[in-house]
Amino acid sequence: xxxxxxxxxxxxxxxxxxxxxxxxxxxxxxxxxxxxxxxxxxxxxxxxxxxxxxxxxxxxxxxxxxxxxxxxxxxxxxxxxxxxxxxxxxxxxxxxxxxxxxxxxxxxxxxxxxxxxxxxxxxxxxxxxxxxxxxxxxxxxxxxxxxxxxxxxxxxxxxxxxxxxxxxxxxxxxxxxxxxxxxxxxxxxxxxxxxxxxxxxxxxxxxxxxxxxxxxxxxxxxxxxxxxxxxxxxxxxxxxxxxxxxxxxxxxxxxxxxxxxxx
Amino acid sequence: xxxxxxxxxxxxxxxxxxxxxxxxxxxxxxxxxxxxxxxxxxxxxxxxxxxxxxxxxxxxxxxxxxxxxxxxxxxxxxxxxxxxxxxxxxxxxxxxxxxxxxxxxxxxxxxxxxxxxxxxxxxxxxxxxxxxxxxxxxxxxxxxxxxxxxxxxxxxxxxxxxxxxxxxxxxxxxxxxxxxxxxxxxxxxxxxxxxxxxxxxxxxxxxxxxxxxxxxxxxxxxxxxxxxxxxxxxxxxxxxxxxxxxxxxxxxxxxxxxxxxxxxxxxx
Numbered sequence: 001x002x003x004x005x006x007x008x009x010x011x012x013x014x015x016x017x018x019x020x021x022x023x024x025x026x027x028x029x030x031x032x033x034x035x036x037x038x039x040x041x042x043x044x045x046x047x048x049x050x051x052x053x054x055x056x057x058x059x060x061x062x063x064x065x066x067x068x069x070x071x072x073x074x075x076x077x078x079x080x081x082x083x084x085x086x087x088x089x090x091x092x093x094x095x096x097x098x099x100x101x102x103x104x105x106x107x108x109x110x111x112x113x114x115x116x117x118x119x120x121x122x123x124x125x126x127x128x129x130x131x132x133x134x135x136x137x138x139x140x141x142x143x144x145x146x147x148x149x150x151x152x153x154x155x156x157x158x159x160x161x162x163x164x165x166x167x168x169x170x171x172x173x174x175x176x177x178x179x180x181x182x183x184x185x186x187x188x189x190x191x192x193x194x195x196x197x198x199x200x201x202x203x204x205x206x207x208x209x210x211x212x213x214x215x216x217x218x219x220x221x222x223x224x225x226x227x228x229x230x231x232x233x234x235x236x237x238x239x240x241x242x243x244x245x246x247x248x249x250x251x252x253x254x255x256x257x258x259x260x261x262x263x
Numbered sequence: 264x265x266x267x268x269x270x271x272x273x274x275x276x277x278x279x280x281x282x283x284x285x286x287x288x289x290x291x292x293x294x295x296x297x298x299x300x301x302x303x304x305x306x307x308x309x310x311x312x313x314x315x316x317x318x319x320x321x322x323x324x325x326x327x328x329x330x331x332x333x334x335x336x337x338x339x340x341x342x343x344x345x346x347x348x349x350x351x352x353x354x355x356x357x358x359x360x361x362x363x364x365x366x367x368x369x370x371x372x373x374x375x376x377x378x379x380x381x382x383x384x385x386x387x388x389x390x391x392x393x394x395x396x397x398x399x400x401x402x403x404x405x406x407x408x409x410x411x412x413x414x415x416x417x418x419x420x421x422x423x424x425x426x427x428x429x430x431x432x433x434x435x436x437x438x439x440x441x442x443x444x445x446x447x448x449x450x451x452x453x454x455x456x457x458x459x460x461x462x463x464x465x466x467x468x469x470x471x472x473x474x475x476x477x478x479x480x481x482x483x484x485x486x487x488x489x490x491x492x493x494x495x496x497x498x499x500x501x502x503x504x505x506x507x508x509x510x511x512x513x514x515x516x517x518x519x520x521x522x523x524x525x526x527x528x529x530x531x
Contacts (some may be wrong), residue, residue, distance in 0.1 A: 023332070050421055069418040077520070078292055078414070079466040079475035085415065092412035093423035094406045099472060124470040127524075 001024045001178055002047065006055035009039075014122045015204055016042045020056070022199050022208035024182065026147065029174045031191040032184040034201030040184040041070065043201070044150050047182075063147030068137045070152045076126035082136045083108050083121045087100045089140035107143060115169055131162025135169065136248055140243050141175070149173070151183045155190060163190050168193070188215070215239070264495055266415050273385045275392050276487045279445045280457070282396040284483030286441040287458035288476040289374050289434065290426075291466060292414045297345060298435065301352040303454040304441040305331035308359030309465050310376040315362050320376065324446060328439035331355055333344050379502045381452030392444045399440040400518060408432060411472055448487075453502040455470065460509020461486060464516030505510060 002191075007020040013107065016039040024030050033136040045051045047058050066089075083191050090251055093097065093253045098104070112118045117135045124134060134154050141149055151170070155163045171194040173179050185191060188198065194211060199208040202223050207214050215237055218246070224241070232240040265273075290299045309327025313320040327429040331351050338347030364478035374385070403410075407431055445454045461482035465475045490504035 013531070048422055050418070056377050065422070067419070067422050069416050072416050074415075075292070077466050079470050079472050080411070080415070081470050084411075084472055088415065088419075092408050093418070093425055094408055097404055097407045124471075247337065 001059075002028075002182065004047070004060040005045075005057050005059075007046065007058065008054045009042055009051055010054055015212045017046070017201075017206075020199075020201075020205040020206040022197075022206065024180050024197055024238075026061075026180055027178040028182075028195035028197045029171065029191075029195045030180075030199060031188055031195040031203035032181045032182055032201065033186070033188045036186075037185055038201040040186075040201060041152055044152050044182070044184060047150060057222050058095050060148055064144060066141030066144070066146040068134070068141050068147040068149070068151040068154055070136070071130075071157055072133075074126045074133065076124075078124070078126050081122050081123050082117060082125050082132075083112060085125050085136050086111055086139045086143050089143040094242055100231070111139045111143045115142070116174075130158050130163065133165050134158065134162070138166075138169065138173075140162055142179075146179070148180045149182070153184055153186070155183075155187075160204065166192055167191060192235075192237065199205060264492070268382070268384075269495075269523065271386055271389060271518060272491060274482050274489075275384045275390055276381055276491055277484060278389075278392055278396045280483040280487040281446045281480050282400050282441045283445050283454070283457045284461055285400050285476065287462035288461075288465065288479045289403065289410050290438065290463035291412070292418045293410070295434070295438070297440075299458045300455045301335065301348050301440060302328055302331050302435070302439050302453040303446060305355035306443060307335075307377065308355050308362050311359050311362035311366065315365055321443075324376075324443045327355065330515055332432070332435045332439045335527050336435055337429075339431070340428065351430045375450070377445050377451050378500060379446075379448055379453060379521060381494070381501045381504075383422075384447065388447065391449075395440050395444045401446075402433070402437050406430065406437075407476075412433065419511070421507050424492035429491050446500045449499075449505050450502050451502075453505050456509035457483060457486065460506075460512050461481055464512035467520035468514035486512065519523050 002024040004020055004022050007017055009017040010014070017059075020043065026258065032040050032043065038219055041053060044067075046053055047060065048065060087098065087104060090104060090107060109118070109121070112121045113136055115135045117132065117139055120132055123134065128136065138149075138151070138154075141151075149170075154166055157164065167190055170181050170183065174181050174194075182199075183191060185197075188211075197208065198211050198214045199206055200220070200223065203225070205223060207219055207223050217229055217230045220230065220239060226241065229240045231240060287299070290296060306324045306327040309323035309325070310320050312327075313323030324435075326450075332370050332517075334351035334354065335344070335348050338350055341347075362461040409420060409425055412423070413427055413430055420427050420430065445457065449457055462479045464477035464482055467480055469475050486505055486508040489508060490501045491498070493504045
């Protein structure tokens with residue numbers, strides 16, 4: 001469960017989020033969609049408690065939060081196996097050198113199997129592909145069995161196959177374990193088949209609901225403050241600012257037809 | 264080679280090698296090599312000021328190491344850590360030049376701190392070195408997991424209610440302690456190679472963090488012991504051998520990694 005009420009977050013001279021509201025029941029798969037700079041990471045960091053809101057509140061229920069940060073640039077020589085990264089999810093905050101523990105090892109092995117990473121558990125994490133590394137980071141986030149999982153742009157810089165694999169894994173976790181998943185992305189299309197909720201951020205404000213409720217011309221036009229067309233092409237959704245509309249954000253100003261990064 | 268005065272050398276050098284290995288492991292995986300280069304060099308004005316004021320050089324080293332930690336930490340909060348580290352180095356070296364110019368002569372003591380004087384270690388030096396080394400090593404082992412987690416991502420550390428800036432400061436203090444006690448043995452210019460060379464080699468040899476740290480300590484010990492023997496035999500400076508073995512260890516580690524990652528090209 002995740003509930004965000006009247007949330008406003010800003011930095012000196014920059015109001016990033018303004019009166020953001022949404023509620024996700026347990027077991028939701030929600031896409032947090034918005035262009036670069038729309039406040040997705042700020043929202044996730046506020047939910048995590050890393051940023052203090054100016055106004056409003058966040059309720060996450062019981063069970064803790066798992067977090068997968070934006071793509072980490074891993075040193076290919078870092079002496080860390082995939083299983084070590086997952087183990088740090090259990091006790092990375094504790095003092096001292098980890099001692100061998102059968103229960104810790106069982107928890108790590110079980111988590112690695114659940115995310116389909118058992119076969120590369122003992123490989124150096126820097127040697128893994130982008131998709132494999134994301135699986136490991138998801139295992140790291142879930143090994144303490146949180147009820148809410150936040151992922152910040154987990155699909156960025158992945159090839160098409162890895163994107164499909166990561167989404168299928170997240171969907172499986174939602175279905176089998178009833179975890180609430182909130183995934184930020186600037187492209188909603190890969191998430192369309194699996195997400196049942198969407199939070200759309202633009203210019204610091206948000207709309208939320210089901211995909212059908214939110215990704216509509218009238219709703220997004222109201223959010224952006226000028227006319228937006230929503231076009232379906234071969235099952236993909238294009239969000240397009242009408243010709244002649246006054247672009248209010250930099251990402252909207254890319255030529256005579258202003259496309260908001262085709263979310 | 265094992266006479267009374269050499270026993271002091273073996274003891275202190277071994278203590279220094281163990282701590283430098285432990286600290287060096289995290290220096291390399293945290294990408295803090297520049298800080299590991301800067302802090303020992305930044306102690307140079309402390310040594311020069313101590314000579315100028317006629318006080319024990321250990322105090323000069325500690326004060327200068329502390330100032331450089333404060334400088335790196337404070338400036339890093341307002342800018343890029345690399346630039347902050349470079350600015351601290353430049354400021355401290357400038358201060359050292361000023362102090363040295365006031366001494367009036369190129370002091371033998373300052374020269375020894377720059378290049379090391381492992382054969383001149385007195386019995387009285389063992390206790391302070393041992394105390395500081397044990398404190399630094401103990402603190403580092405206590406922070407093993409948070410340091411490893413923050414090497415992966417500071418965001419992940421912060422979601423566990425730990426502050427990355429405080430951990431960075433703690434690591435810099437440990438680095439400064441290890442540097443200050445390593446200085447009389449290998450010198451300011453070569454503390455860096457003792458910290459970076461063995462750790463760079465070890466991370467290529469194994470992918471297990473605890474074992475990599477152990478291998479780092481082992482290589483560090485072998486480096487210092489071999490350097491002492493060869494320096495004793497040849498009368499060449501110990502720092503030369505420490506630097507040389509650091510580079511050799513790094514090259515060997517890269518070779519091991521290359522062999523492991525080598526895959527035969529498919530036969531067409």
